[in-house]
Amino acid sequence: MKAEFNWGRFFLIGIPLLWLLLFFLTPFLIVLKISLSDMATAMPPYAPAYEAGSGLLGIWAMIQAMDFENFIWLLDDNIYWLSYLSSLKIAFFSTIFTLLLGYPIAYGLARSPEKWRGFLVLLVILPFWTSFLIRVYAWIGILKSEGFLNHFLLWLGVIDDPLALINTNFAVYIGIVYSYLPFMVLPLYAALEKMDDSLVEAALDLGTTRIGAFWQVTFPLSMAGVIAGCFLVFIPAMGEFVIPDLLGGSETLMIGKTLWGEFFSNRDWPVASAVAIVLLLLLVVPILLFQRQQEKAQEAAS
Amino acid sequence: MAVNTNGNKVFEPWNDPQKTPLIRFEGVTKRYGDFTAIDNLTLDIYEKEFYALLGPSGCGKTTLLRLLAGFETPTEGRILLGGKDLSKVPPNQRPVNMMFQSYALFPHMSVEKNIGFGLKQEGRSKAEIADRVAEMLKLVQLTEFAKRKPHQLSGGQRQRVALARSLAKNPKLLLLDEPLGALDKKLRERTQFELMNLQESLGVTFMIVTHDQEEAMTVASRIAIMDKGIAVQVDTPAAIYEAPNSRYIADFIGDVNFIETTLGSREGDQLQVTSTFNTPFKLQSDIPADIGSTLWLAIRPEKIAISKQQPTDKDNIVQGEVIDIAYSGDTSTYHVQIADGTIVKTLQANQRRLSNREITWEDKVWLSWTNTAAIALAK
Numbered sequence: 001m002k003a004e005f006n007w008g009r010f011f012l013i014g015i016p017l018l019w020l021l022l023f024f025l026t027p028f029l030i031v032l033k034i035s036l037s038d039m040a041t042a043m044p045p046y047a048p049a050y051e052a053g054s055g056l057l058g059i060w061a062m063i064q065a066m067d068f069e070n071f072i073w074l075l076d077d078n079i080y081w082l083s084y085l086s087s088l089k090i091a092f093f094s095t096i097f098t099l100l101l102g103y104p105i106a107y108g109l110a111r112s113p114e115k116w117r118g119f120l121v122l123l124v125i126l127p128f129w130t131s132f133l134i135r136v137y138a139w140i141g142i143l144k145s146e147g148f149l150n151h152f153l154l155w156l157g158v159i160d161d162p163l164a165l166i167n168t169n170f171a172v173y174i175g176i177v178y179s180y181l182p183f184m185v186l187p188l189y190a191a192l193e194k195m196d197d198s199l200v201e202a203a204l205d206l207g208t209t210r211i212g213a214f215w216q217v218t219f220p221l222s223m224a225g226v227i228a229g230c231f232l233v234f235i236p237a238m239g240e241f242v243i244p245d246l247l248g249g250s251e252t253l254m255i256g257k258t259l260w261g262e263f264f265s266n267r268d269w270p271v272a273s274a275v276a277i278v279l280l281l282l283l284v285v286p287i288l289l290f291q292r293q294q295e296k297a298q299e300a301a302s
Numbered sequence: 303m304a305v306n307t308n309g310n311k312v313f314e315p316w317n318d319p320q321k322t323p324l325i326r327f328e329g330v331t332k333r334y335g336d337f338t339a340i341d342n343l344t345l346d347i348y349e350k351e352f353y354a355l356l357g358p359s360g361c362g363k364t365t366l367l368r369l370l371a372g373f374e375t376p377t378e379g380r381i382l383l384g385g386k387d388l389s390k391v392p393p394n395q396r397p398v399n400m401m402f403q404s405y406a407l408f409p410h411m412s413v414e415k416n417i418g419f420g421l422k423q424e425g426r427s428k429a430e431i432a433d434r435v436a437e438m439l440k441l442v443q444l445t446e447f448a449k450r451k452p453h454q455l456s457g458g459q460r461q462r463v464a465l466a467r468s469l470a471k472n473p474k475l476l477l478l479d480e481p482l483g484a485l486d487k488k489l490r491e492r493t494q495f496e497l498m499n500l501q502e503s504l505g506v507t508f509m510i511v512t513h514d515q516e517e518a519m520t521v522a523s524r525i526a527i528m529d530k531g532i533a534v535q536v537d538t539p540a541a542i543y544e545a546p547n548s549r550y551i552a553d554f555i556g557d558v559n560f561i562e563t564t565l566g567s568r569e570g571d572q573l574q575v576t577s578t579f580n581t582p583f584k585l586q587s588d589i590p591a592d593i594g595s596t597l598w599l600a601i602r603p604e605k606i607a608i609s610k611q612q613p614t615d616k617d618n619i620v621q622g623e624v625i626d627i628a629y630s631g632d633t634s635t636y637h638v639q640i641a642d643g644t645i646v647k648t649l650q651a652n653q654r655r656l657s658n659r660e661i662t663w664e665d666k667v668w669l670s671w672t673n674t675a676a677i678a679l680a681k
Contacts, residue, residue, distance in 0.1 A: 201373055202406035204393045206420035206471070216419075220410045 035273035036066035046269050070274035079258065080275065084282065086253040090169070091237040094176040098184045098233045099226065101177060106188035124185050136175055136246050143171050143247070167249030175243035180236065184229040191225025231290040235283055255279055313523060315348035322385065324349045324507055325370070325475065330379035332365055339365040341531035342379070352501050353509045354522035362531040363511045367477045370509070371400045383474070399473040403480040405464035407452040413463050414439070414448040420471040438466040441500070458489050469506065478510040482517060494520050515555050519543070527551055548681050552600040559646050561599040565591050573678060575599070579642035584617045587678040597678045603649035605675040608636055608661060609668050616670035622646065624665045629656070636661065638669055
């Protein structure tokens with residue numbers, strides 16, 4: 001018997017697949033191609049470029065002219081791996097701070113009276129209604145020498161001279177923690193909210209203290225949310241450009257900023273593409289780990 | 303052990319004035335805002351009892367359990383355990399353990415970790431914990447499932463893990479909140495007997511909350527029937543069934559027929575009453591009631607006989623017509639309409655095959671019962 005072709009399924013899977021091929025894989029391949037090219041003072045600013053009408057031979061000629069020069073360059077110059085390391089450090093600590101701040105918020109949300117919960121969750125996502133850029137600009141107003149925070153501290157009499165807050169790594173941390181907090185709170189809230197209250201009661205009944213019950217029952221059971229939240233903060237923070245550019249200073253080294261400099265200041269598209277490819281490879285590892293964890297969590301839930 | 307009138311040793315500590323109760327509720331009231339969940343309740347529960355709290359949902363039975371576990375504190379009154387006030391003792395320091403309705407097994411821990419959880423909190427050594435866990439696993443016959451996670455177990459197995467976990471610390475009192483509610487009927491009946499055997503062999507006092515009257519009747523040494531935060535009657539299962547103190551109780555436990563009557567005359571405990579449809583009935587009762595007052599006769603369907611011929615040797619007879627027969631295999635319930643339209647139900651064992659049944663729809667029949675079958679109730 002011949003299996004009947006399922007058109008419905010074909011379209012259901014085909015359309016998103018086509019979308020991904022067209023708007024995800026193709027740009028990636030273009031970036032990959034540029035990263036293997038050489039810089040040129042031309043339009044486009046790299047060589048070799050595919051010459052229209054040269055056919056398969058033209059493609060072959062192009063491939064032959066490509067090399068890994070740019071990647072070797074990345075290894076030679078300190079600035080790149082220092083940027084990667086610095087980004088890693090900033091993303092890592094921002095994630096930790098976001099978790100420390102987000103967990104109590106999510107816990108409070110999950111324990112709040114049910115009629116309030118919808119409204120409180122709405123407050124968490126409220127910042128998304130304003131442009132990300134405007135919100136980061138707002139922090140400049142708060143943190144600058146004559147900004148709100150310094151004025152307030154001077155008024156309180158805690159300090160005599162304004163603190164240098166803006167254009168420091170400190171400001172970058174504040175910016176990242178502030179911007180990505182909802183991405184931490186929401187998965188944590190989802191994990192904590194569906195937890196059965198009687199589990200904590202059972203732990204208390206069996207002799208633990210409230211703190212013991214939290215560490216032995218509540219926290220391990222919210223692990224899926226912790227991991228999801230951490231990845232949702234860590235991955236975008238790693239490649240963050242806007243926040244270090246607007247709030248950071250000259251000492252702030254982040255790969256997103258370096259990448260931007262290569263593209264727009266140096267107009268070195270091939271090296272910039274190589275930086276992007278390496279960043280992608282660095283992030284693929286945690287993303288794969290994240291997906292495996294999600295699969296495991298789903299298995300456990302079923 | 304007390305000795306009853308037949309000379310048999312029976313377990314009736316509540317009739318022994320020398321015994322002190324393990325648990326005593328002294329005028330306990332629990333309010334949530336305007337809602338009174340428990341209303342000035344006084345109860346005694348004795349050691350080694352299997353005590354059942356029975357009632358419709360919202361009657362306060364679960365609140366009572368949570369008060370004992372320490373998850374709620376009484377608004378008024380005291381709860382004493384072994385003579386000591388429990389109010390100031392937090393749940394994690396009470397010699398009381400609870401088996402939750404949802405089982406509340408920790409999903410991230412294996413069966414043995416779940417069972418050993420309480421022992422670990424006591425700071426016992428690894429070897430001690432392992433021994434006790436092995437003992438509990440054997441008790442509930444789950445030894446080979448020690449390494450499994452709760453989601454890899456069937457409902458019945460999870461129920462047994464929850465039971466083993468709550469018994470592992472050898473509590474003075476075990477609270478069971480609808481412990482069999484999630485099991486299917488066959489498994490539930492089998493587990494009831496397992497619970498009873500376990501309770502007897504361990505000697506732990508059990509307090510069970512249930513809305514299933516058959517379950518309470520089967521397992522309990524005493525039942526407290528609750529309604530709106532009050533214990534309406536506390537008695538042994540037999541006493542509750544045979545001597546309910548109100549129409550609410552009679553109706554709540556098992557099936558019952560009510561006939562409204564007026565007390566005509568009494569000689570000692572022999573009462574003569576007249577129904578609203580003018581049929582006289584005789585019964586034996588020591589109910590304190592004045593002549594002319596209203597009494598309800600509560601008669602269990604299985605205590606009423608049905609026949610096509612008029613019986614001559616019965617105290618009470620009444621004629622009617624069969625309007626419905628509910629066949630349930632082993633028994634049939636005949637719905638008989640009598641004089642004023644009242645429906646009286648009678649339960650008969652199907653000793654003959656269905657095809658040989660002599661009474662059928664629209665037959666004129668006689669219902670009869672002895673003078674001890676009916677219970678007179680004033681309220």
